[in-house]
Structures are given as structure tokens and as C-alpha cells.
Amino acid sequence: MRDIVVLIFLTGCIVAAFKKPWWGVLSLAIFSYLNPHAYAWGFVRTLPVYYILFLIVAFRTFTTKDKQSIPKDWRVIFFVFLWLYFLFTTTQAYIQDIAWDRFWFVTKIYIPFYFTLVLINTRQKLYLLIVTIGIAIGIVALKGGIFALLSGFGHRVYGPPLTQFEDNNQFAVAMLMIIPLLLVWQKGSNHFWIKKGVLLSIPIIFAASLSSWSRGALLTMSALILMLIWNSKHKLLAIPLVLVSAFFVVDYLPQEWFGRMETLESYQEDESAMGRIEAWTDGWRHTLEHPFTGSGFEGWMYVTNRDWHSSYVEMFAEHGFLAFGIWISMILGTIVNLTFLPKKTKEIEGMEWVAHYCFMVRASLICYMLGTAFLGLAYWDLLYHLIFIAVLIKKFANEELAIKQKQTIPKRPLSPILK
Structure with a gap:
């Protein structure tokens, strides 16, 4: 039965991609983050579903007229240069077979972002892409949150099978990163039940993240809550609500959970934490000796x-300091852009969306920076999706701003001769 349902859904996505290629971009996001065919039991589970959709979207991208040129943004140039640098470091990698396999895996992640940049050519399409990513991860997060509450946080919550965030620690960060995206959906929707449903789902997703038993997720969650309160117009209501929720959750969590979180303070006694510090130290020393090439993909071996x-x-140890500089510049530069862009559209009627989109995507990126400080997710597609969403936010905001500025310029009266 599951195979039939997934097959019908895949067929619908294929038809949608043929009809409107930008729907194919949304479909690729669903199969990348939710990976629905992994929940099947039969032949559908082994179908190359993502690659089938990829080929269809690629074909329709080059045949459709409903597209735009690649935005002229420095992050796009940096992104291409980063991939080229990966190609260079892979030729110098220690473990050639594994490094080339990983290089092609990363390449398959990177190529579809071309479709995002050229097919998502309106603000409404961008909104639906943000919503699709939020829902794709949010569905599994809700399922995990309900399980966590019913089981008293006694079991760990894991992500969708065969995805980059299947592991409990990685999934915890992914869940926290999509909460701001869901808030974009909540504010942009006119439907009463969607607005209320999203708000009710967020505490459940927080519960799922807690039940990952991830120490990095606890730090990321704390930062996210502070950011959401800071950007909220109802701070006086949000602060006591968070405190009351925390009070009840503390009594509900098992003692073993607290024992694991306490290792944040006593990391010297934790074998896992000390093993990470040793790996970081080895990676740093090796990069000092090989600053331009690193060790190549999977060089930790x-x-x-x-x-x-x-x-x-992971980034500087595998590819050197130049690649790391490009990569971190894309992240930090995007955060800076998302911080200052709303100031250009402040108090301009009809452009309130810019500030909300910017603050929410920025919160997701900061969650990534905090959460992946303890997880090797430098090539995670969700990161680059957020960066290119920020590129499109800037593009659409500047286009709308230019139109509004033209509308406010007073027209000069015609001279008597022209009359």
C-alpha cells in the first residue's frame, strides 16, 4: 500500500514538473528532505526517484520560457568557485576513490540549485519554496515530537531514512532550522487553521528536538528561542510563555537526559567530547601544514x-583555508545582508514581507552555525538552499523597491510646446 501511495505521489510530481517546471523545484525539495520513498517497503524504495525528477526538471528548465537569468550576486560566483576548488582538492586527496565518490555526491547536491535560481522567479514562488522545505522536514518533526511526548522523552527521535540528517543529532538541528521557515508560512497564510496549526506545531517540534538527546541541539534551541523572542512583537507574552513551558518540560524529562546534558560542563570526562577535540586538533595541525589543499574529502580517515x-x-581540514574562507564568507555575508536589507524597505507600504523573511532566514542560518559546530554538515543542501533563498529575497526586494520608487517620483508637467 505504501508503495502505491508513493508511486502516485511521484507520478503527480512528474506531471507537475512537466506542466510547470518550478513545481519540479518544489518536488525536488520534498524528495531531498522528506525522502518519502524511503518509507515504502517494496520496489519503490529502490527507485532512483530523485534522479528521475532531476532529469525532468533539467529538461523542462531548458525548454520553458518561464524563467529568469541567474541573479547577479557575489554569492553565486563564490558558490561556483567553491565547487571548482573542491575539484582541485579532490585531485590532491589522500584517499582518491572515496574522495571522488564524495565529490560527485556533493556535485549532485549543488547542481539542482541552478534550477532554484532560474525557475523561482517571483516572490510567490519563493514563498512556496520556503513553505515546502518547512513542511517536508516538519512532517517528520511533528511525528517525532508526538512520539517524544507520548514516550516521556525516553527514546531518541531520528530523521527521514537515507537523508543527510537521518542521525538524531543532525535531525535535531534540521528541525530547529525549519521552525523560522514555518513561521514564514504562518505569517504569509490567510487561512485561520494554518496559522493556528503552525503555532501549535512549534512546541511539538521543540519537543522532538529535545528528544534527540543532542547537546548541540540544546544550545541551538536556546539561541533560537532568544532570537524568536527578540523579533517578536509580543515579547511580554512570549517570555512568560517560554518560562512556563520550560518549567513543565523539566519535570517531564527523564534523569538520563539530564545526565547527558551535564556533560556540556564536564566534557573532559566525556570520551565522545574529548575524541572530537582530538580530531579538531589533528585537523587544524594538518591544515597548517597543507593550507591550500587540506586532506581532500573524507580525509579524516x-x-x-x-x-x-x-x-x-570539516571544511578547512578537507579543502584548506582558502575554501574555508569562501564558504564562511557566503554564510556570514548572507547573515549581514539579511540584517541590513530590511533597513532599505523599512516603513515602505507593501514591503513588510522583506523584514520578516530576512529575520527568519537569518535565524535559520544562525541555527546552522551553532548546531553544526559539533556536526560535520559543511555540504548540507539545506545550508545552500537558505543562502540562495536569501539571494532571491534580495533580488525581489530590490525589484519591488525600484518599482515603488518610480511610482513616487513626481511627474514633471509638460511644457506648453509639448501640450
């Missing part, structure tokens, strides 16, 4: 005893 367990270390 040669350099140290375990995975990097940090996106930052």
Missing part, C-alpha cells in the same frame, strides 16, 4: 581517528 564532527573543521 588519513589524518585522525574519527570523523571531524564540525562543519568548520
Whole structure:
């Protein structure tokens, strides 16, 4: 039965992509983050679903007229240069077979962002892309949150099978990152039940993140709550609501959960934490010796005893300081842009959406920066999706701003001769 349902859904996505290619971009996001065919039991589970959709969207992208040119943004140039640099470092990698496999895996993640940049050519389409990403991850997060509440947080919550965030720690960060995206949906919708449903789902997603038993997620969650309160127009209501919720949750969590969180203070006694510090130290020393090439993809197998367990270390240890500089510049530059862009549209009627989109996407990016400090997710597609969503926010905001400025310029009266 599950196979039939997934097959029908896939067929619908294929038809939608043929009819309107930008719907294919949304479909790719669903199959990338939700990975619905992994929940099937039969032949559908092994179908190359994502690649089928990819080929269809690629074909329709080059045949449709409903598209735009690639936005002229420095982040797009940096992104391409970063990929080229990966190609260079892979030729110098220690473990060639594994490095090339990983390079092509990352390439398959990167290429579909071209479709996002050229097919998402209106603000409404951008809104629906944000909503689709939020829902794709949010569905599993809600399921996990309900399970966590019913089981008294006694079991860990895991992500969709065969995705980059299947692991409980990675899924915890992904869940926190999509909460701001769901708030974009909540504010942009006119439907009463959607607005209330999204607000009710957020505490459940927080519960799912707590039940991941991830220490990094606890730090990220704390930062996210502070950011949401800071950007809220109802701070006086939000603060006591958070405090009351925390009071009840503390009594509900098992003692073993607190024992794991306490290792944040006593990390010297935690074997896992000390193993990460050792890997980070080995990665740093190796990069000092090989600042331009690093170790190549999956170079930890040669350099140290375990995975990097940090996106930052993963990037500079595998590709050197130049690649790290490009990568971190894209993230920090996007956060800076999202901070200052709302000031250009402040108090302009009809452009209130800019500030909300910017603050929410910025919150998601900050969650990534905090959460992946302890997780190796430097090539995560969700990160680059957020960066390119920010590129499109800037593009559409500047276009709308230019139109409104033209409308406010007073027209000069015609001279008597022209009359």
C-alpha cells in the first residue's frame, strides 16, 4: 500500500514538473528532505526517484520560457568557485576513490540549485519554496515530537531514512532550522487553521528536538528561542510563555537526559567530547601544514581517528583555508545582508514581507552555525538552499523597491510646446 501511495505521489510530481517546471523545484525539495520513498517497503524504495525528477526538471528548465537569468550576486560566483576548488582538492586527496565518490555526491547536491535560481522567479514562488522545505522536514518533526511526548522523552527521535540528517543529532538541528521557515508560512497564510496549526506545531517540534538527546541541539534551541523572542512583537507574552513551558518540560524529562546534558560542563570526562577535540586538533595541525589543499574529502580517515564532527573543521581540514574562507564568507555575508536589507524597505507600504523573511532566514542560518559546530554538515543542501533563498529575497526586494520608487517620483508637467 505504501508503495502505491508513493508511486502516485511521484507520478503527480512528474506531471507537475512537466506542466510547470518550478513545481519540479518544489518536488525536488520534498524528495531531498522528506525522502518519502524511503518509507515504502517494496520496489519503490529502490527507485532512483530523485534522479528521475532531476532529469525532468533539467529538461523542462531548458525548454520553458518561464524563467529568469541567474541573479547577479557575489554569492553565486563564490558558490561556483567553491565547487571548482573542491575539484582541485579532490585531485590532491589522500584517499582518491572515496574522495571522488564524495565529490560527485556533493556535485549532485549543488547542481539542482541552478534550477532554484532560474525557475523561482517571483516572490510567490519563493514563498512556496520556503513553505515546502518547512513542511517536508516538519512532517517528520511533528511525528517525532508526538512520539517524544507520548514516550516521556525516553527514546531518541531520528530523521527521514537515507537523508543527510537521518542521525538524531543532525535531525535535531534540521528541525530547529525549519521552525523560522514555518513561521514564514504562518505569517504569509490567510487561512485561520494554518496559522493556528503552525503555532501549535512549534512546541511539538521543540519537543522532538529535545528528544534527540543532542547537546548541540540544546544550545541551538536556546539561541533560537532568544532570537524568536527578540523579533517578536509580543515579547511580554512570549517570555512568560517560554518560562512556563520550560518549567513543565523539566519535570517531564527523564534523569538520563539530564545526565547527558551535564556533560556540556564536564566534557573532559566525556570520551565522545574529548575524541572530537582530538580530531579538531589533528585537523587544524594538518591544515597548517597543507593550507591550500587540506586532506581532500573524507580525509579524516588519513589524518585522525574519527570523523571531524564540525562543519568548520570539516571544511578547512578537507579543502584548506582558502575554501574555508569562501564558504564562511557566503554564510556570514548572507547573515549581514539579511540584517541590513530590511533597513532599505523599512516603513515602505507593501514591503513588510522583506523584514520578516530576512529575520527568519537569518535565524535559520544562525541555527546552522551553532548546531553544526559539533556536526560535520559543511555540504548540507539545506545550508545552500537558505543562502540562495536569501539571494532571491534580495533580488525581489530590490525589484519591488525600484518599482515603488518610480511610482513616487513626481511627474514633471509638460511644457506648453509639448501640450
